[in-house]
Amino acid sequence: MAWFERCCNDKVVEADKFVEDHQAAQSMPSIRLNQGKDMIPRLEEKFSKMEKRWEDVMDKLEGADYDESERRVTDMRSRVKKCIEKLTQFLERFA
Numbered sequence: 001m002a003w004f005e006r007c008c009n010d011k012v013v014e015a016d017k018f019v020e021d022h023q024a025a026q027s028m029p030s031i032r033l034n035q036g037k038d039m040i041p042r043l044e045e046k047f048s049k050m051e052k053r054w055e056d057v058m059d060k061l062e063g064a065d066y067d068e069s070e071r072r073v074t075d076m077r078s079r080v081k082k083c084i085e086k087l088t089q090f091l092e093r094f095a
Helices: 002-022 030-060 063-092
Strands: none
Touching: 002 030, 002 063, 030 063
């Protein structure tokens, strides 16, 4: 589960850095715009894999392990959702 969480987190960090690096831009070359747009499905894909892994192991976990894993998936779901919203709003400036 931790590996999937790290992969998701890496994509969130990458998208946040993209927005931060281009925040002051008045315009953006299409290649950069496409890079930003391509981040959205990659974020969704990485989180989908994490969620699938959670579904595969949730029946095998008990007590604190179950609660901790569920919390990590829920937290990452929120982070990915917020990141996608932020990235989408940012990219709309250049549409």
